[in-house]
Amino acid sequence: MKKIRGRMDESILVCVFYGPNGERLINRGNKLASMLDCPLYILMVDSRPFDEFDTEKSAYVERWKELAEEYGAEDFIIRDNESRPSAKVIAEVSHDLNITQIIIGQTARSRWEEITKGSFLNSLLREIPFADFHVVSVERSIKGSDHEEFEKGVRCYLVKDADTYKISFTQTKECQYEGIFFKEIGTDFNNGIFKFMHNSKLYQVEVEDDYIVDPMLVRSCIEKTPSIG
Incomplete structure (x- = not known):
């Protein structure tokens, strides 16, 4: 009531x-x-x-x-x-x-x-x-290694959004790349890192509030790669 x-x-x-x-x-x-x-x-x-x-x-x-x-x-x-x-x-x-x-x-x-x-x-x-x-304030976990800084990785996808990219946890025809998202420990937002493979090489980009912080690296790889949808 x-x-x-x-x-x-x-x-x-x-x-x-x-x-x-x-x-x-x-x-x-x-x-x-x-x-x-x-x-x-x-x-x-x-x-x-x-x-x-x-x-x-x-x-x-x-x-x-x-x-x-x-x-x-x-x-x-x-x-x-x-x-x-x-x-x-x-x-x-x-x-x-x-x-x-x-x-x-x-x-x-x-x-x-x-x-x-x-x-x-x-x-x-x-x-x-x-x-x-x-x-x-949120109590921060002690960071002893890169793995302790992030939660367990989950599968997600990149979707082009105007001049940048955002992560999506649902695969649709708009998804352009598949990878793993590692969310920062101690945050309620989708902040962390997204890792993906391209031409047998592993790439890592930062994510803040669902969006890729620096889309230049992603753009140089993904725009040459066919959609997975």
């Missing part, structure tokens, strides 16, 4: 994506909404259709729905099968709901990585200058 909020000039949006950090973000959002006595919304964005979620991800979604009901959230919003960057989807929802405060999880990137490659938060600040952001 939704709680009756007394203050409507503030509204909070919690952005959850994948993994155990989502519950921590929702708890933080509920505490803030209770303090401000204002509406609470929860948003999940995913590039895959909802009916293609694996068992683990579906379990997380069900748990988040339970928390939304328990805390009296105004709405639990799922934007699945999204081809747009997450920052643009969050901005659209924030505009529609008149959100004033947004809660997100901190990614596992180091300060130097953020300086040289940019950060997801900076993308959000450009898209949503009217809202305040609360970044909840």
Whole structure:
């Protein structure tokens, strides 16, 4: 049952994506909404259709729905099968709901990585200058090797998107290359590395929020390779 909020000039949006950090973000959002006595919304964005979620991800979604009901959230919003960057989807929802405060999880990137490659938060600040952001820290795993920095690799595909490429976990006729995606530990976003073979040589490119950071290497290989679809 939704709680009756007394203050409507503030509204909070919690952005959850994948993994155990989502519950921590929702708890933080509920505490803030209770303090401000204002509406609470929860948003999940995913590039895959909802009916293609694996068992683990579906379990997380069900748990988040339970928390939304328990805390009296105004709405639990799922934007699945999204081809747009997450920052643009969050901005659209924030505009529609008149959100004033947004809660997100901190990614596992180091300060130097953020300086040289940019950060997801900076993308959000450009898209949503009217809202305040609360970044909840995520405990980082100790990095003893390259393998410990990333989760277990999963099969995915590259899809051309304007002048760049994005990863897709569903094979379609638009897919141009098949490879393995290694997601960074400690992030709710699709940040990590994508590895693929071309002419018996292994290539590795960085991924940030579903998109290839530097598409030049990919372009030089893939545009000469027939589609796998």
